Amino acid sequence: MSTALRILLADDDLLMRELLQTVFAAYGHEVEVFDDGAEAWAAFNEAPAPMVVLDWEMPRMDGLEVCRRIRDHDAGEDTYLLVITARSKAADLEDVLKAGADDYLSKPVTPSDIAARLRIAEKRIEVATARRRAEEELRKARYLAGVGEISLALQHEINNPLAALLTTAEIVKQGMVPAEEIPAALATIETQAKRIVEVLKRLREVQTDKSVEYAHGQRMVDLSGRKP
Template sequence: MRILIAEDDAATRRTLEHLLGRWGHRVVACADGEEAWGRFRERPAELLLADWVMPRCDGLELCRRVRGDPAGRGVEILMLTARSDLAGVEQALAAGADDYLTKPVDPARLKIRLQVAAHRLELHARLWESEARQGYLLDSLPAIVWAVAREGVITYAAGAGLEALGLEAEELAGRSFRDLFAASPEILEAHLRAFSGREVVVEDRFQGRSLVARVRPLLDNAGTITGAVGVAQDVSNERQLEAQITQAAKMEILGQLVAGIAHDFNNLLTGMMGHVELLQLDAGEELKADLAELMEQVRHGSELTRQLLAFSRRREPGMAEVELGDVCGQAVRLLRRTVKGGMEIRLRV
Protein backbone atom coordinates (compact mmCIF):
# COMPACT_ATOMS: atom_id res chain seq x y z
CA MET A 1 0.00 0.00 0.00
CA ARG A 2 0.94 3.64 -0.37
CA ILE A 3 1.12 4.87 3.24
CA LEU A 4 1.45 8.45 4.42
CA ILE A 5 2.82 8.93 7.96
CA ALA A 6 2.17 12.11 9.98
CA GLU A 7 4.20 11.89 13.20
CA ASP A 8 6.07 14.71 14.92
CA ASP A 9 8.18 12.42 17.14
CA ALA A 10 11.30 11.62 15.11
CA ALA A 11 12.05 8.28 16.81
CA THR A 12 8.52 6.99 16.36
CA ARG A 13 8.47 8.25 12.78
CA ARG A 14 11.70 6.42 11.91
CA THR A 15 10.45 3.21 13.58
CA LEU A 16 7.19 3.28 11.65
CA GLU A 17 8.96 4.04 8.39
CA HIS A 18 11.35 1.14 8.94
CA LEU A 19 8.60 -1.38 9.84
CA LEU A 20 6.33 -0.44 7.01
CA GLY A 21 9.14 -0.47 4.45
CA ARG A 22 10.22 -3.91 5.63
CA TRP A 23 6.66 -5.19 5.18
CA GLY A 24 6.66 -4.10 1.55
CA HIS A 25 4.72 -0.83 1.74
CA ARG A 26 5.61 2.40 -0.03
CA VAL A 27 6.01 5.02 2.67
CA VAL A 28 6.11 8.83 2.80
CA ALA A 29 6.91 10.19 6.30
CA CYS A 30 6.07 13.76 7.43
CA ALA A 31 6.92 15.62 10.63
CA ASP A 32 3.49 17.27 11.14
CA GLY A 33 -0.05 17.41 9.84
CA GLU A 34 0.46 20.45 7.60
CA GLU A 35 3.32 18.79 5.73
CA ALA A 36 1.32 15.56 5.44
CA TRP A 37 -1.68 17.46 4.02
CA GLY A 38 0.53 19.04 1.37
CA ARG A 39 1.99 15.66 0.37
CA PHE A 40 -1.49 14.11 0.29
CA ARG A 41 -2.74 16.78 -2.10
CA GLU A 42 0.23 16.12 -4.38
CA ARG A 43 -0.43 12.39 -4.42
CA PRO A 44 -3.18 10.77 -2.31
CA ALA A 45 -2.19 7.74 -0.24
CA GLU A 46 -4.22 4.58 0.30
CA LEU A 47 -3.66 4.71 4.07
CA LEU A 48 -2.95 7.61 6.41
CA LEU A 49 -1.16 6.89 9.70
CA ALA A 50 -1.61 10.06 11.76
CA ASP A 51 -0.55 11.04 15.26
CA TRP A 52 -3.22 12.83 17.29
CA VAL A 53 -1.10 15.58 18.82
CA MET A 54 1.10 17.45 16.30
CA PRO A 55 2.15 21.06 15.71
CA ARG A 56 0.51 23.30 13.06
CA CYS A 57 -2.17 20.72 12.18
CA ASP A 58 -3.13 17.93 14.58
CA GLY A 59 -4.40 14.49 13.65
CA LEU A 60 -8.11 15.33 13.99
CA GLU A 61 -7.85 18.34 11.68
CA LEU A 62 -5.82 16.32 9.19
CA CYS A 63 -8.57 13.64 9.21
CA ARG A 64 -11.24 16.25 8.51
CA ARG A 65 -9.27 17.74 5.64
CA VAL A 66 -8.63 14.35 4.03
CA ARG A 67 -12.28 13.30 4.37
CA GLY A 68 -13.41 16.62 2.90
CA ASP A 69 -11.31 16.07 -0.22
CA PRO A 70 -12.90 13.94 -3.00
CA ALA A 71 -9.66 11.94 -3.25
CA GLY A 72 -9.76 11.15 0.46
CA ARG A 73 -13.16 9.56 0.76
CA GLY A 74 -11.83 6.05 0.21
CA VAL A 75 -8.60 6.43 2.19
CA GLU A 76 -8.10 4.28 5.28
CA ILE A 77 -7.14 6.44 8.29
CA LEU A 78 -5.43 4.94 11.33
CA MET A 79 -5.08 7.31 14.29
CA LEU A 80 -2.11 7.01 16.68
CA THR A 81 -2.83 8.24 20.19
CA ALA A 82 -1.74 7.84 23.77
CA ARG A 83 -5.40 8.11 24.80
CA SER A 84 -7.34 4.91 25.28
CA ASP A 85 -10.53 6.34 26.80
CA LEU A 86 -13.82 5.89 25.00
CA ALA A 87 -14.36 9.63 24.55
CA GLY A 88 -11.04 9.91 22.72
CA VAL A 89 -11.92 7.03 20.41
CA GLU A 90 -15.30 8.61 19.61
CA GLN A 91 -13.58 11.91 18.78
CA ALA A 92 -11.21 10.20 16.37
CA LEU A 93 -13.99 8.27 14.62
CA ALA A 94 -16.15 11.40 14.38
CA ALA A 95 -13.28 13.23 12.68
CA GLY A 96 -13.11 10.52 10.00
CA ALA A 97 -10.69 7.92 11.34
CA ASP A 98 -11.42 4.27 10.53
CA ASP A 99 -9.38 2.78 13.37
CA TYR A 100 -6.96 3.76 16.12
CA LEU A 101 -3.81 2.38 17.75
CA THR A 102 -2.46 3.36 21.15
CA LYS A 103 1.12 4.41 21.77
CA PRO A 104 3.69 3.09 22.15
CA VAL A 105 3.08 1.26 18.90
CA ASP A 106 3.13 -2.54 19.12
CA PRO A 107 4.43 -3.90 15.75
CA ALA A 108 2.18 -6.99 15.94
CA ARG A 109 -0.92 -4.92 16.58
CA LEU A 110 0.09 -2.48 13.83
CA LYS A 111 0.51 -5.33 11.35
CA ILE A 112 -2.97 -6.66 12.17
CA ARG A 113 -4.48 -3.19 11.77
CA LEU A 114 -2.79 -2.84 8.37
CA GLN A 115 -4.13 -6.24 7.25
CA VAL A 116 -7.65 -5.21 8.24
CA ALA A 117 -7.22 -1.89 6.41
CA ALA A 118 -5.94 -3.66 3.28
CA HIS A 119 -8.96 -5.98 3.36
CA ARG A 120 -11.34 -3.02 3.63
CA LEU A 121 -9.58 -1.28 0.75
CA GLU A 122 -10.01 -4.40 -1.39
CA LEU A 123 -13.69 -4.60 -0.51
CA HIS A 124 -14.11 -0.90 -1.31
CA ALA A 125 -12.37 -1.36 -4.65
CA ARG A 126 -14.69 -4.23 -5.56
CA LEU A 127 -17.71 -2.23 -4.46
CA TRP A 128 -16.67 0.79 -6.53
CA GLU A 129 -16.04 -1.42 -9.55
CA SER A 130 -19.44 -3.05 -9.14
CA GLU A 131 -21.15 0.34 -8.74
CA ALA A 132 -19.34 1.65 -11.81
CA ARG A 133 -20.52 -1.31 -13.90
CA GLN A 134 -24.03 -0.98 -12.53
CA GLY A 135 -24.05 2.76 -13.19
CA TYR A 136 -22.86 2.23 -16.76
CA LEU A 137 -25.55 -0.39 -17.40
CA LEU A 138 -28.28 1.76 -15.87
CA ASP A 139 -27.18 4.85 -17.79
CA SER A 140 -27.18 2.83 -21.03
CA LEU A 141 -30.53 1.20 -20.34
CA PRO A 142 -33.34 2.66 -22.51
CA ALA A 143 -35.48 3.08 -19.42
CA ILE A 144 -35.76 5.05 -16.18
CA VAL A 145 -34.80 3.65 -12.77
CA TRP A 146 -35.50 5.45 -9.52
CA ALA A 147 -35.71 4.86 -5.78
CA VAL A 148 -37.97 6.62 -3.29
CA ALA A 149 -37.54 6.70 0.48
CA ARG A 150 -40.50 5.97 2.74
CA GLU A 151 -40.73 9.69 3.45
CA GLY A 152 -41.50 10.26 -0.24
CA VAL A 153 -38.15 11.75 -1.34
CA ILE A 154 -36.41 10.48 -4.48
CA THR A 155 -32.98 9.18 -3.48
CA TYR A 156 -31.71 7.80 -6.80
CA ALA A 157 -32.42 8.16 -10.50
CA ALA A 158 -30.67 6.82 -13.61
CA GLY A 159 -31.29 5.55 -17.12
CA ALA A 160 -30.93 6.74 -20.70
CA GLY A 161 -34.69 7.34 -20.79
CA LEU A 162 -34.30 10.45 -18.63
CA GLU A 163 -32.94 12.50 -21.52
CA ALA A 164 -35.97 11.79 -23.72
CA LEU A 165 -38.18 13.15 -20.95
CA GLY A 166 -36.05 16.24 -20.44
CA LEU A 167 -34.92 15.15 -16.96
CA GLU A 168 -31.55 14.88 -15.23
CA ALA A 169 -30.67 12.48 -12.43
CA GLU A 170 -29.08 15.21 -10.31
CA GLU A 171 -32.23 17.33 -10.46
CA LEU A 172 -34.49 14.46 -9.41
CA ALA A 173 -32.52 13.55 -6.26
CA GLY A 174 -34.20 15.16 -3.27
CA ARG A 175 -37.51 15.87 -5.03
CA SER A 176 -40.83 14.56 -3.77
CA PHE A 177 -42.25 11.74 -5.89
CA ARG A 178 -45.70 13.28 -5.35
CA ASP A 179 -44.58 16.46 -7.09
CA LEU A 180 -42.81 14.61 -9.89
CA PHE A 181 -45.76 12.33 -10.70
CA ALA A 182 -48.53 14.79 -9.80
CA ALA A 183 -49.98 14.57 -13.33
CA SER A 184 -49.59 10.76 -13.48
CA PRO A 185 -52.15 9.35 -11.02
CA GLU A 186 -51.55 5.70 -11.94
CA ILE A 187 -47.81 5.89 -11.25
CA LEU A 188 -48.49 7.89 -8.09
CA GLU A 189 -50.89 5.24 -6.81
CA ALA A 190 -48.37 2.51 -7.67
CA HIS A 191 -45.88 4.03 -5.18
CA LEU A 192 -48.47 4.05 -2.42
CA ARG A 193 -49.22 0.38 -3.08
CA ALA A 194 -45.50 -0.42 -3.06
CA PHE A 195 -45.18 1.25 0.35
CA SER A 196 -47.81 -1.22 1.57
CA GLY A 197 -45.85 -4.19 0.21
CA ARG A 198 -47.35 -4.74 -3.25
CA GLU A 199 -45.62 -4.83 -6.63
CA VAL A 200 -47.60 -2.98 -9.30
CA VAL A 201 -47.32 -2.58 -13.08
CA VAL A 202 -49.16 0.39 -14.59
CA GLU A 203 -49.27 2.43 -17.78
CA ASP A 204 -49.65 6.18 -17.56
CA ARG A 205 -48.84 9.45 -19.30
CA PHE A 206 -45.81 11.39 -18.07
CA GLN A 207 -44.25 14.49 -19.61
CA GLY A 208 -46.34 13.92 -22.74
CA ARG A 209 -45.08 10.35 -23.17
CA SER A 210 -46.57 6.91 -22.49
CA LEU A 211 -44.74 4.98 -19.79
CA VAL A 212 -45.11 1.41 -18.54
CA ALA A 213 -43.86 1.45 -14.94
CA ARG A 214 -43.15 -1.37 -12.51
CA VAL A 215 -42.96 -0.22 -8.88
CA ARG A 216 -42.08 -2.58 -6.05
CA PRO A 217 -41.23 -2.30 -2.33
CA LEU A 218 -37.64 -1.60 -1.28
CA LEU A 219 -36.62 -3.78 1.66
CA ASP A 220 -33.70 -3.62 4.09
CA ASN A 221 -31.80 -6.63 5.47
CA ALA A 222 -34.49 -7.21 8.09
CA GLY A 223 -37.24 -7.28 5.46
CA THR A 224 -38.68 -3.93 6.53
CA ILE A 225 -40.12 -1.73 3.78
CA THR A 226 -37.91 1.37 3.55
CA GLY A 227 -39.29 2.80 0.33
CA ALA A 228 -39.99 1.86 -3.26
CA VAL A 229 -37.99 1.27 -6.43
CA GLY A 230 -39.39 1.81 -9.90
CA VAL A 231 -38.46 0.99 -13.48
CA ALA A 232 -40.27 2.61 -16.39
CA GLN A 233 -39.97 2.23 -20.15
CA ASP A 234 -41.14 4.73 -22.74
CA VAL A 235 -43.64 2.95 -24.99
CA SER A 236 -44.85 6.03 -26.87
CA ASN A 237 -43.52 4.81 -30.23
CA GLU A 238 -45.12 1.39 -29.75
CA ARG A 239 -48.47 2.93 -28.84
CA GLN A 240 -48.27 5.27 -31.84
CA LEU A 241 -47.53 2.32 -34.13
CA GLU A 242 -50.43 0.37 -32.62
CA ALA A 243 -52.72 3.36 -33.25
CA GLN A 244 -51.54 3.56 -36.86
CA ILE A 245 -52.17 -0.15 -37.38
CA THR A 246 -55.64 0.17 -35.83
CA GLN A 247 -56.43 3.17 -38.02
CA ALA A 248 -55.23 1.32 -41.11
CA ALA A 249 -57.51 -1.61 -40.23
CA LYS A 250 -60.45 0.78 -39.76
CA MET A 251 -59.75 2.40 -43.12
CA GLU A 252 -59.58 -1.01 -44.77
CA ILE A 253 -62.99 -1.93 -43.35
CA LEU A 254 -64.37 1.46 -44.35
CA GLY A 255 -62.97 1.00 -47.86
CA GLN A 256 -64.73 -2.34 -48.19
CA LEU A 257 -68.00 -0.80 -47.00
CA VAL A 258 -67.68 2.13 -49.40
CA ALA A 259 -66.86 -0.21 -52.28
CA GLY A 260 -70.04 -2.19 -51.63
CA ILE A 261 -72.18 0.94 -51.48
CA ALA A 262 -70.56 2.39 -54.61
CA HIS A 263 -71.11 -0.85 -56.51
CA ASP A 264 -74.82 -0.94 -55.67
CA PHE A 265 -75.17 2.79 -56.38
CA ASN A 266 -73.46 2.33 -59.76
CA ASN A 267 -76.00 -0.37 -60.69
CA LEU A 268 -78.85 2.03 -59.88
CA LEU A 269 -77.28 4.77 -61.98
CA THR A 270 -76.82 2.44 -64.91
CA GLY A 271 -80.52 1.61 -64.84
CA MET A 272 -81.45 5.28 -64.61
CA MET A 273 -79.25 6.20 -67.56
CA GLY A 274 -80.89 3.51 -69.68
CA HIS A 275 -84.40 4.71 -68.89
CA VAL A 276 -83.51 8.37 -69.47
CA GLU A 277 -82.07 7.52 -72.88
CA LEU A 278 -85.31 5.70 -73.82
CA LEU A 279 -87.45 8.64 -72.69
CA GLN A 280 -85.34 11.05 -74.75
CA LEU A 281 -86.30 9.19 -77.96
CA ASP A 282 -90.01 10.13 -77.84
CA ALA A 283 -89.89 13.29 -75.69
CA GLY A 284 -90.78 16.77 -76.85
CA GLU A 285 -88.32 19.63 -76.94
CA GLU A 286 -89.26 20.97 -73.49
CA LEU A 287 -89.09 17.53 -71.89
CA LYS A 288 -85.83 16.74 -73.68
CA ALA A 289 -84.17 19.72 -71.94
CA ASP A 290 -85.27 18.39 -68.56
CA LEU A 291 -84.16 14.88 -69.43
CA ALA A 292 -80.78 16.21 -70.57
CA GLU A 293 -80.37 17.92 -67.18
CA LEU A 294 -81.35 14.67 -65.47
CA MET A 295 -78.83 12.73 -67.58
CA GLU A 296 -76.15 15.24 -66.60
CA GLN A 297 -76.90 14.68 -62.93
CA VAL A 298 -76.83 10.91 -63.45
CA ARG A 299 -73.42 11.22 -65.05
CA HIS A 300 -72.33 13.37 -62.11
CA GLY A 301 -73.48 10.62 -59.76
CA SER A 302 -71.51 8.14 -61.83
CA GLU A 303 -68.41 10.26 -61.38
CA LEU A 304 -68.96 10.31 -57.61
CA THR A 305 -69.23 6.54 -57.72
CA ARG A 306 -65.90 6.35 -59.55
CA GLN A 307 -64.30 8.47 -56.83
CA LEU A 308 -65.76 6.26 -54.11
CA LEU A 309 -64.37 3.19 -55.84
CA ALA A 310 -60.99 4.90 -56.06
CA PHE A 311 -61.15 5.62 -52.31
CA SER A 312 -61.90 1.97 -51.64
CA ARG A 313 -58.72 1.10 -53.58
CA ARG A 314 -60.59 -1.03 -56.05
CA ARG A 315 -59.64 1.36 -58.80
CA GLU A 316 -56.52 3.41 -59.18
CA PRO A 317 -57.19 7.15 -58.98
CA GLY A 318 -56.40 9.10 -62.12
CA MET A 319 -56.16 12.69 -63.29
CA ALA A 320 -57.94 14.32 -66.23
CA GLU A 321 -58.50 17.75 -67.66
CA VAL A 322 -61.86 19.35 -66.95
CA GLU A 323 -63.62 22.48 -68.11
CA LEU A 324 -63.96 24.61 -65.01
CA GLY A 325 -66.90 26.50 -66.50
CA ASP A 326 -68.81 23.27 -67.12
CA VAL A 327 -68.23 22.04 -63.57
CA CYS A 328 -69.35 25.34 -62.09
CA GLY A 329 -72.37 25.42 -64.41
CA GLN A 330 -73.44 22.00 -63.21
CA ALA A 331 -73.21 23.18 -59.63
CA VAL A 332 -75.29 26.30 -60.36
CA ARG A 333 -78.01 24.30 -62.14
CA LEU A 334 -78.20 21.93 -59.20
CA LEU A 335 -78.45 24.82 -56.74
CA ARG A 336 -81.25 26.50 -58.73
CA ARG A 337 -83.32 23.35 -58.47
CA THR A 338 -82.78 22.96 -54.72
CA VAL A 339 -82.68 26.54 -53.38
CA LYS A 340 -86.08 28.07 -52.68
CA GLY A 341 -87.24 31.51 -51.67
CA GLY A 342 -86.72 33.49 -54.85
CA MET A 343 -82.94 33.66 -54.50
CA GLU A 344 -80.97 34.60 -57.60
CA ILE A 345 -77.75 32.70 -58.34
CA ARG A 346 -75.15 34.22 -60.65
CA LEU A 347 -71.98 32.59 -61.97
CA ARG A 348 -68.81 34.46 -62.82
CA VAL A 349 -65.75 32.49 -63.92
Protein backbone atom coordinates (compact mmCIF):
# COMPACT_ATOMS: atom_id res chain seq x y z
CA MET A 1 0.00 0.00 0.00
CA SER A 2 1.19 3.52 -0.76
CA THR A 3 2.01 6.04 1.92
CA ALA A 4 -1.11 7.27 3.68
CA LEU A 5 -2.38 10.54 2.23
CA ARG A 6 -4.28 13.39 3.86
CA ILE A 7 -7.34 13.89 1.67
CA LEU A 8 -9.78 16.79 1.86
CA LEU A 9 -13.26 15.78 0.74
CA ALA A 10 -16.10 18.22 0.12
CA ASP A 11 -19.58 17.20 -1.04
CA ASP A 12 -22.99 18.43 0.08
CA ASP A 13 -24.51 14.96 -0.50
CA LEU A 14 -24.27 12.91 2.69
CA LEU A 15 -24.42 9.52 0.95
CA MET A 16 -21.70 10.52 -1.52
CA ARG A 17 -19.48 11.77 1.33
CA GLU A 18 -19.91 8.48 3.17
CA LEU A 19 -19.17 6.39 0.08
CA LEU A 20 -16.01 8.34 -0.77
CA GLN A 21 -14.81 8.43 2.80
CA THR A 22 -15.33 4.67 3.18
CA VAL A 23 -13.30 3.85 0.06
CA PHE A 24 -10.46 6.24 0.93
CA ALA A 25 -10.30 4.98 4.52
CA ALA A 26 -10.26 1.37 3.29
CA TYR A 27 -7.00 2.18 1.49
CA GLY A 28 -5.50 3.61 4.66
CA HIS A 29 -5.86 7.31 3.91
CA GLU A 30 -6.78 10.08 6.35
CA VAL A 31 -9.93 11.90 5.21
CA GLU A 32 -11.21 15.27 6.36
CA VAL A 33 -14.84 15.73 5.34
CA PHE A 34 -16.74 18.96 4.61
CA ASP A 35 -20.21 19.66 3.27
CA ASP A 36 -19.35 22.81 1.31
CA GLY A 37 -16.51 24.21 -0.76
CA ALA A 38 -15.79 27.20 1.47
CA GLU A 39 -14.89 24.94 4.40
CA ALA A 40 -12.67 22.78 2.19
CA TRP A 41 -10.84 25.83 0.88
CA ALA A 42 -10.35 27.19 4.41
CA ALA A 43 -8.89 23.84 5.50
CA PHE A 44 -6.52 23.72 2.53
CA ASN A 45 -5.45 27.32 3.01
CA GLU A 46 -4.59 26.57 6.63
CA ALA A 47 -2.85 23.24 5.94
CA PRO A 48 -2.41 22.22 2.27
CA ALA A 49 -3.15 18.58 1.43
CA PRO A 50 -1.77 16.42 -1.40
CA MET A 51 -5.25 15.40 -2.60
CA VAL A 52 -8.58 17.23 -2.65
CA VAL A 53 -11.87 15.71 -3.84
CA LEU A 54 -14.69 18.11 -4.65
CA ASP A 55 -18.27 18.02 -5.79
CA TRP A 56 -18.89 20.62 -8.50
CA GLU A 57 -22.14 22.13 -7.18
CA MET A 58 -22.00 23.03 -3.50
CA PRO A 59 -23.32 25.88 -1.35
CA ARG A 60 -21.21 29.00 -0.66
CA MET A 61 -18.35 27.96 -2.97
CA ASP A 62 -18.53 25.45 -5.79
CA GLY A 63 -15.86 22.88 -6.54
CA LEU A 64 -14.42 24.67 -9.56
CA GLU A 65 -13.82 27.84 -7.57
CA VAL A 66 -12.02 25.76 -4.93
CA CYS A 67 -9.88 24.23 -7.70
CA ARG A 68 -8.92 27.65 -9.02
CA ARG A 69 -7.99 28.92 -5.56
CA ILE A 70 -5.90 25.86 -4.78
CA ARG A 71 -4.00 26.19 -8.06
CA ASP A 72 -3.28 29.84 -7.22
CA HIS A 73 -2.01 28.86 -3.77
CA ASP A 74 1.76 28.63 -3.28
CA ALA A 75 1.41 25.01 -2.16
CA GLY A 76 -1.27 24.00 -4.66
CA GLU A 77 0.76 23.30 -7.76
CA ASP A 78 1.11 19.54 -7.19
CA THR A 79 -2.11 18.91 -5.27
CA TYR A 80 -4.17 16.24 -7.01
CA LEU A 81 -7.65 17.63 -7.63
CA LEU A 82 -10.55 15.31 -8.40
CA VAL A 83 -13.98 16.77 -9.25
CA ILE A 84 -17.16 14.72 -9.02
CA THR A 85 -20.10 15.93 -11.08
CA ALA A 86 -23.45 14.86 -12.45
CA ARG A 87 -22.72 16.86 -15.60
CA SER A 88 -21.45 14.98 -18.61
CA LYS A 89 -21.40 17.42 -21.54
CA ALA A 90 -18.05 17.92 -23.21
CA ALA A 91 -18.14 21.67 -22.48
CA ASP A 92 -18.78 21.01 -18.79
CA LEU A 93 -15.88 18.61 -18.51
CA GLU A 94 -13.65 21.10 -20.32
CA ASP A 95 -14.58 23.67 -17.66
CA VAL A 96 -13.50 21.22 -14.96
CA LEU A 97 -10.06 20.84 -16.52
CA LYS A 98 -9.71 24.56 -17.15
CA ALA A 99 -10.34 25.18 -13.45
CA GLY A 100 -7.22 23.14 -12.72
CA ALA A 101 -8.63 19.72 -11.87
CA ASP A 102 -6.52 16.68 -12.71
CA ASP A 103 -9.47 14.36 -13.26
CA TYR A 104 -13.21 14.00 -12.81
CA LEU A 105 -15.80 11.36 -12.06
CA SER A 106 -19.31 11.44 -13.47
CA LYS A 107 -22.13 10.48 -11.14
CA PRO A 108 -23.29 7.88 -10.33
CA VAL A 109 -19.97 6.52 -9.15
CA THR A 110 -19.05 3.09 -7.85
CA PRO A 111 -16.40 2.03 -5.33
CA SER A 112 -14.31 0.60 -8.19
CA ASP A 113 -14.47 3.98 -10.01
CA ILE A 114 -13.20 5.72 -6.87
CA ALA A 115 -10.49 3.13 -6.27
CA ALA A 116 -9.22 3.49 -9.84
CA ARG A 117 -8.95 7.28 -9.53
CA LEU A 118 -7.28 6.87 -6.15
CA ARG A 119 -4.56 4.65 -7.63
CA ILE A 120 -3.91 7.26 -10.31
CA ALA A 121 -3.73 9.99 -7.67
CA GLU A 122 -1.34 7.97 -5.51
CA LYS A 123 1.03 7.47 -8.43
CA ARG A 124 0.90 11.13 -9.47
CA ILE A 125 1.54 12.30 -5.91
CA GLU A 126 4.42 9.83 -5.56
CA VAL A 127 6.03 11.17 -8.75
CA ALA A 128 5.52 14.80 -7.65
CA THR A 129 7.05 14.05 -4.24
CA ALA A 130 10.08 12.40 -5.86
CA ARG A 131 10.49 15.39 -8.20
CA ARG A 132 10.37 17.89 -5.32
CA ARG A 133 12.91 15.80 -3.41
CA ALA A 134 15.24 15.75 -6.44
CA GLU A 135 14.84 19.51 -6.90
CA GLU A 136 15.71 20.09 -3.24
CA GLU A 137 18.81 17.88 -3.51
CA LEU A 138 19.86 19.78 -6.64
CA ARG A 139 19.36 23.10 -4.87
CA LYS A 140 21.54 21.90 -1.98
CA ALA A 141 24.20 20.64 -4.37
CA ARG A 142 24.28 23.98 -6.18
CA TYR A 143 24.53 25.81 -2.87
CA LEU A 144 27.45 23.67 -1.72
CA ALA A 145 29.14 24.06 -5.09
CA GLY A 146 28.74 27.82 -4.75
CA VAL A 147 30.27 27.74 -1.26
CA GLY A 148 33.24 25.84 -2.69
CA GLU A 149 33.70 28.32 -5.53
CA ILE A 150 33.60 31.28 -3.12
CA SER A 151 36.07 29.60 -0.75
CA LEU A 152 38.52 28.92 -3.58
CA ALA A 153 38.14 32.47 -4.89
CA LEU A 154 38.85 34.01 -1.48
CA GLN A 155 41.91 31.83 -1.07
CA HIS A 156 43.14 32.76 -4.53
CA GLU A 157 42.54 36.51 -4.29
CA ILE A 158 43.44 37.14 -0.63
CA ASN A 159 46.47 34.90 -0.08
CA ASN A 160 49.01 37.14 -1.85
CA PRO A 161 48.04 40.53 -0.33
CA LEU A 162 47.56 38.89 3.09
CA ALA A 163 50.98 37.30 2.93
CA ALA A 164 52.58 40.61 1.91
CA LEU A 165 50.76 42.46 4.66
CA LEU A 166 51.72 39.99 7.41
CA THR A 167 55.32 39.73 6.23
CA THR A 168 55.80 43.50 6.15
CA ALA A 169 54.12 43.93 9.54
CA GLU A 170 56.37 41.28 11.09
CA ILE A 171 59.52 42.89 9.64
CA VAL A 172 58.49 46.26 11.09
CA LYS A 173 57.63 44.64 14.41
CA GLN A 174 61.05 42.97 14.61
CA GLY A 175 62.80 46.33 14.04
CA MET A 176 64.32 45.12 10.78
CA VAL A 177 63.19 48.20 8.81
CA PRO A 178 65.33 51.35 8.95
CA ALA A 179 63.53 54.34 10.39
CA GLU A 180 63.51 56.17 7.07
CA GLU A 181 61.80 53.19 5.37
CA ILE A 182 59.03 52.73 7.93
CA PRO A 183 56.59 55.10 6.13
CA ALA A 184 57.03 53.05 2.94
CA ALA A 185 56.48 49.80 4.86
CA LEU A 186 53.33 51.18 6.46
CA ALA A 187 52.13 52.27 3.02
CA THR A 188 52.66 48.70 1.79
CA ILE A 189 50.60 47.36 4.68
CA GLU A 190 47.85 49.84 3.94
CA THR A 191 47.88 49.00 0.22
CA GLN A 192 47.57 45.25 0.86
CA ALA A 193 44.83 45.80 3.42
CA LYS A 194 42.89 47.86 0.85
CA ARG A 195 43.32 45.06 -1.68
CA ILE A 196 41.71 42.64 0.76
CA VAL A 197 38.89 45.09 1.51
CA GLU A 198 38.27 45.47 -2.23
CA VAL A 199 38.04 41.71 -2.68
CA LEU A 200 35.51 41.48 0.16
CA LYS A 201 33.52 44.31 -1.38
CA ARG A 202 33.38 42.47 -4.70
CA LEU A 203 32.25 39.36 -2.82
CA ARG A 204 29.15 41.22 -1.65
CA GLU A 205 28.37 42.23 -5.23
CA VAL A 206 29.21 38.93 -6.93
CA GLN A 207 26.72 37.25 -9.26
CA THR A 208 26.06 33.58 -8.49
CA ASP A 209 26.70 32.54 -12.09
CA LYS A 210 29.88 34.63 -12.41
CA SER A 211 32.52 31.92 -12.12
CA VAL A 212 35.68 30.98 -14.00
CA GLU A 213 37.70 27.81 -14.43
CA TYR A 214 40.63 27.75 -12.03
CA ALA A 215 42.58 24.52 -12.55
CA HIS A 216 41.88 20.92 -13.53
CA GLY A 217 38.22 21.62 -14.12
CA GLN A 218 37.72 23.36 -10.77
CA ARG A 219 35.66 26.50 -10.81
CA MET A 220 35.70 29.51 -8.53
CA VAL A 221 33.69 32.71 -8.23
CA ASP A 222 35.41 35.50 -10.15
CA LEU A 223 36.47 38.13 -7.58
CA SER A 224 39.29 39.57 -9.63
CA GLY A 225 37.35 42.67 -10.64
CA ARG A 226 38.52 42.26 -14.23
CA LYS A 227 36.00 43.08 -16.91
CA PRO A 228 35.04 40.18 -19.19
